[in-house]
Amino acid sequence: GNSVTQMEGPVTLSEEAFLTINCTYTATGYPSLFWYVQYPGEGLQLLLKATKADDKGSNKGFEATYRKETTSFHLEKGSVQVSDSAVYFCALSDLAGGSYIPTFGRGTSLIVHP
Amino acid sequence: DTAVSQTPKYLVTQMGNDKSIKCEQNLGHDTMYWYKQDSKKFLKIMFSYNNKELIINETVPNRFSPKSPDKAHLNLHINSLELGDSAVYFCASSQGPAAGHYNEQFFGPGTRLTVL
Numbered sequence: 001g002n003s004v005t006q007m008e009g010p011v012t013l014s015e016e017a018f019l020t021i022n023c024t025y026t027a028t029g030y031p032s033l034f035w036y037v038q039y040p041g042e043g044l045q046l047l048l049k050a051t052k053a054d055d056k057g058s059n060k061g062f063e064a065t066y067r068k069e070t071t072s073f074h075l076e077k078g079s080v081q082v083s084d085s086a087v088y089f090c091a092l093s094d095l096a097g098g099s100y101i102p103t104f105g106r107g108t109s110l111i112v113h114p
Numbered sequence: 115d116t117a118v119s120q121t122p123k124y125l126v127t128q129m130g131n132d133k134s135i136k137c138e139q140n141l142g143h144d145t146m147y148w149y150k151q152d153s154k155k156f157l158k159i160m161f162s163y164n165n166k167e168l169i170i171n172e173t174v175p176n177r178f179s180p181k182s183p184d185k186a187h188l189n190l191h192i193n194s195l196e197l198g199d200s201a202v203y204f205c206a207s208s209q210g211p212a213a214g215h216y217n218e219q220f221f222g223p224g225t226r227l228t229v230l
Contacts (some may be wrong), residue, residue, distance in 0.1 A: 019133075019218070032217060033120070034218065036156070036176050036221075037119075042223060042224075043118075043204055043206075043221035043223045043224050044157075044204070044219075044221040046218050046220075049218060055213075074200075081187065087155050089157065093217035095223050099145070099162070099164055099169045099170075099210075100145065100208065100217035101170065102147070102159060102217060102219065104157045105196040106154075106155070107156065107157065107159075109155070
């Protein structure tokens, strides 16, 4: 079956520090890859996505590149802000039997201090 | 306009009771989901419906029963509630493959269920 592995948190950083959250996956097909963000007390929302190898997804200063050779989709941001404190989920979506099957990682909590 | 809405937002109930959580989406999506998120933020998919047809039914107790009266609604009914059912339940929706989309999911705000 499919799986997504992401680094355990919490990740604690000072404001303006560089962020990397690692994510690797296994999939039987050719999945689309996603990062979702969950702010406290809210539902998940899409942060960025990539649908084929070497695609780079980007949004709000965050970036991730679909690396098929290393089955990875690491999330990066050059300078984090306190407002980026949230839980980040790496996810994939694979087509099986004509339907999308989503798989989520366990989430990585990011805490940014002023 | 709220894209994916859930009611209620909070639900506190006694063990053994039966309760329902409602979900509605106004995005015109074909597929809807229910997820359970535990206290460590682990997200587990429970069910998925595509055009009112059940397509994902993960290993959950049969006390949980989804019902999709139409494409825009997916409700979750839980019988004989147990302490371990306490969690946040999220509804989500997405377009189906026929639309050429890539299964970006839109989540509701969640329902926090507390079983006493």
